Amino acid sequence: xxxxxxxxxxxxxxxxxxxxxxxxxxxxxxxxxxxxxxxxxxxxxxxxxxxxxxxxxxxxxxxxxxxxxxxxxxxxxxxxxxxxxxxxxxxxxxxxxxxxxxxxxxxxxxxxxxx
Amino acid sequence: xxxxxxxxxxxxxxxxxxxxxxxxxxxxxxxxxxxxxxxxxxxxxxxxxxxxxxxxxxxxxxxxxxxxxxxxxxxxxxxxxxxxxxxxxxxxxxxxxxxxxxxxxxxxxxxx
Numbered sequence: 001x002x003x004x005x006x007x008x009x010x011x012x013x014x015x016x017x018x019x020x021x022x023x024x025x026x027x028x029x030x031x032x033x034x035x036x037x038x039x040x041x042x043x044x045x046x047x048x049x050x051x052x053x054x055x056x057x058x059x060x061x062x063x064x065x066x067x068x069x070x071x072x073x074x075x076x077x078x079x080x081x082x083x084x085x086x087x088x089x090x091x092x093x094x095x096x097x098x099x100x101x102x103x104x105x106x107x108x109x110x111x112x113x114x115x
Numbered sequence: 116x117x118x119x120x121x122x123x124x125x126x127x128x129x130x131x132x133x134x135x136x137x138x139x140x141x142x143x144x145x146x147x148x149x150x151x152x153x154x155x156x157x158x159x160x161x162x163x164x165x166x167x168x169x170x171x172x173x174x175x176x177x178x179x180x181x182x183x184x185x186x187x188x189x190x191x192x193x194x195x196x197x198x199x200x201x202x203x204x205x206x207x208x209x210x211x212x213x214x215x216x217x218x219x220x221x222x223x224x225x226x227x
Contacts, residue, residue, distance in 0.1 A: 104215055
């Protein structure tokens, strides 16, 4: 299957700083990318959907000014957690789909810890 | 709105025994259905998917699932569980290109 690479896999940052997470499709063009957040022992909750070259669509309750999403190319989307606080600590996972593919391929996830 | 229910939060199965994980969905049209597995601290690995056709779907690692429209179910099965199958399993539904809606997951524990 197609490969989606997410980087970094783990990051620890200080409260008040910003963190950028990258999601890359390595062998296909990802017209749509999704960002999920997973709290401990819970399911994945969709945060936003991004289409290449367009503004991301955020789910209700997700602060777009706090979670900045950029999808500037067909192989890269980034999620920036701005002014991170301990409550932002979580597991963030991206997925991507291509033009002719109804299957979403997932990255490995990023464990963010804000101290 | 689409939704997925996984009624079992935890399931414990003896190694070598059979397994069935339940999944019920709510969706207005013909859904695309998925089962994913997640090991601790890892991303999601697709086990199998149903889009159309044969309602019994074979996946990786010896897993299979059966789509039953009348019951709105897509239960995951494996005839003989291995210790390495211990993980969390997520059922998901989508309408194709749109986003996946996940169930809350079922944690599988395998006893010796």
